[in-house]
Amino acid sequence: MTEKISPYLKSLLHLPSIRLQYIDETKNATTVNYNDPLMEDSHEVVKGLIHKYTHRALIKVSYQCAAHCRFCTRIRQIGHPEGRLQEDDIDAIAQYLSLHPEIDEVILSGGDPFYTPQTTKQIIEKCQAIDSIKTWRIGTRLPLQSPISMDSKLVKELEACIQQLAAQKPFFILLHVEHPDELTNDALRVIQHLRTLGVTLLSQTVFLKGINDEYEILVSLFKSLYHIGVIPYYLYRCDRVKGLEAFYADPQKEKEIAIKLRQYLSGIACPLFVEDIENGYGKIPVM
Secondary structure (H helix, E strand, O other): OOOOOOHHHHOOOOOHHHHHHHOOOOOOOOOOOOOOOOOOHHHEEEOOEEEEEOOEEEEEOOOOOOOOOOOOOOOOOOOOHHHOOOHHHHHHHHHHHHHOOOOOEEEEEOOOOOOOHHHHHHHHHHHOOOOOOOEEEEEEOHHHHOHHHHHOHHHHHHHHHHHHHHOOOOEEEEEEOOOHHHOOHHHHHHHHHHHHHOOEEEEEEEOOOOOOOOHHHHHHHHHHHHHOOOEEEEEEOOOOOOOOHHHOOOHHHHHHHHHHHHHHOOHHHOOEEEEEEHHHOEEEEOO
């Protein structure tokens, strides 16, 4: 994966919590044969559409993001242009979803669906009339990586599309947030705006060694999110992707932190601590 960072994030690189997520300070330019522990590639039924679980499907809108997280599960793909969906691909996705009414939930991911708003809007418009789809989700980091990009005309058009659909069906936007330092005034402005779209805002966070694997950091993060109307959803153990070992936190320390969070935070403010089990078994609560 090539290094990429937005101008906005460059202004925050004096913060180790931000810098370590995006900049490889070791400068070890080793070539890693990144694996796919969640078996997404083997469950790609048409280009961009992952049907791994019976009742839900994930659409990788593109492999493009405003910035490249060094701990990305899809590090083997992010930044590559071949992930871009064309009109024929979107038609094939819509046809597959129509022919599989057991799929009642669609998750738009990538890459970042808000970074490629035209494609995301096309997908929604093609698929929103499929009655068997009851709920929608979008995962994004754009409000944390480039808040100003959320003000673009194309993003506003996508938001209008989302608002229209959210008036008919439950629509969830998941913000991927790792550290309280990401909740700047610019990011908070965007998050407050997203609340006006009639969607439910959730968050997901990955345990990252040396970045957020401390109780005080995470309790501050989840309280802050809860207080601005974002429900903490998942706290992940870092996926076991080859080459990401530097980000693996100590499992016992993770459990101790998760227990303290559960004891201190109110139920809605405390995310579920999970591990996405290899070989496609799904997200399992860490006991």
